[in-house]
Amino acid sequence: MPDLHALFLPCPRGLEAMLASEMRQIGGVTLEVGDAVVSGVPARGTLDDVMRLNLHSRLASRVLLCLGRAPVTQADDVYRLALKLPWGRWFKPSQTLRVDITAERIPAERAPGKKPVWPATAGSGHDSPARGSGFLDSLQFTALRAKDGVCDHFRARGEERPSVDREQPDVRVQLHLTASEALLYLDTSGVALFKRGWRTEHGEAPLKENLAAGLLMLSGWTPHAALFDPLCGAGTLAVEAAQMACNIAPGLGRSFGFERLQGFDRGVWIGLRQAANAARRAPPAAIIAADIDPRMVQLTRTNAQRAGVEGAIRFQQADVMDAVPPVQLTPGQAGHIVTNPPYAERIEAKGREAEDFLPRLGDVLKQRFVGWHAALLLADLQADKALRLKPARRHVVYNGPIECRLFTFALVAGRPARKAEVEPA
Incomplete structure (x- = not known):
């Protein structure tokens, strides 16, 4: 052995x-x-x-x-x-x-x-x-x-x-x-694993790719459900979701430290890469990335192209306050919003302050996205109060040194309020 x-x-x-x-x-x-x-x-x-x-x-x-x-x-x-x-x-x-x-x-x-x-x-x-x-x-x-x-x-x-x-x-x-x-x-990794090899520019305050993948998993989204990020920034969430949906191994686009170490079987490594390449598939559901800034939409498209998933994502330039469901859900199909809204610790506020932005965002979600699920990463640990939405769960996660909450919501009309379950860090 x-x-x-x-x-x-x-x-x-x-x-x-x-x-x-x-x-x-x-x-x-x-x-x-x-x-x-x-x-x-x-x-x-x-x-x-x-x-x-x-x-x-x-x-x-x-x-x-x-x-x-x-x-x-x-x-x-x-x-x-x-x-x-x-x-x-x-x-x-x-x-x-x-x-x-x-x-x-x-x-x-x-x-x-x-x-x-x-x-x-x-x-x-x-x-x-x-x-x-x-x-x-x-x-x-x-x-x-x-x-x-x-x-x-x-x-x-x-x-x-x-x-x-x-x-x-x-x-x-x-x-x-x-x-x-x-x-x-x-x-054995060399450069950190969250550096997948596809990012050219980062945007103002990007998520690390492994945190983005974790948020998608915590949100309850699966590749068979539609995904919408209306505040996509550099597109990290959308690109990670598309790679998951297409079953693209996250390390296929980069090299690793172990390739320069003795003792690792190069033949086995070649076989692992070949098997990973053969496992790619077409995405089973829609993935949509939108942002009000056309530069961010173009950056998301560029990152998606480098990641090999440009064809798996629909790109939109739009204000989140004008957002409507980007796809018509079929009976039994789930739709998920997963996004990382701007917050003070992440970037400086520009124009709309958080106290105005979050209540308006909450109104958009509960008025236009009934039947969808939403997951929002926020540094304000009580942001659900500003959103005026009752979260199903609050997941404790850290964006670098910043303690955050991933709030998840089931946007169901007439849903009775209940106390959210808190997931420990």
Whole structure:
């Protein structure tokens, strides 16, 4: 039986349970999916599983392969961990390297003047304090020590030290610090998985593609239902929906970090891509993207063309306040509105303020879209009150650092009000 490797797949907060379910659908009999944790899902799998997950996961941000972990109290502990790991199994010293770091909390030795640091992320290419600092009070310095450990591992074997390339490295290493230990991962994805390879321009405030896919899944939409985004912006929701409807694997348009690592079977990878290409299909229902700004409509069309789904989407230039159902639903067919209205934290208000915009939008939905389902991503956690609609559910999700709610509504005439069910993050 092939070796099983410890894996971790990070994702946007609020999508962890769905990612675990998606991983079980993607993985073969060898993939063991663990319980979801905050911002990701652990697993154990083969290198073939790693390739499948990179190719097919719509929700993961990366597929990280854990090479080792150890208790740490100072930066030199990270160096010693990196020094002993079998880097030569995975890449050659002639390849370029980048080390990135994330942390839940950096532990610090209990000494006068030393306090724990609550960091975000950093990389080994940043300025760092003097090498004499032994405390884990600098992300940059700790990442630098991890990089030194990797490079010195090769030098101890009589080989050259890998060079650092911050922009286009051959190999990406991820160092993660918890309150008590360090974990070193190989990033098998390379560029983050939400970068599908089709986006040229982003618009003012784009959704990441994996968050958009998660919103579509949380909304209850399926490819057999009509989908309408009346505030499409750069078209991320519509393009993701079209790729789902056409059964296009999200990773077909890009390359991956594992393609530059040793140990991965190129023949298996070619077969996985061929099977994914053969699984494409025509979309079973209409997908419509509209925006008041003609530049955004054109940008959506361009993105859809690059994603291979231009023919699966209808494009409209229209004001959401003039919106009417873009398709006539047949008996038994569902129609879904899924959209990400502008909000203050996302972009600066232009013209209509939120207190006027949301009530008017609520009126449009309940007066013209009876029989449809709607899902709106909003940073105002009480936005349903401004919409004057009773949500069926409030899903807690994070758009980057911003806590949001995906409010879902069943727009049924005469529906009695009931308390919404809140889905935890």
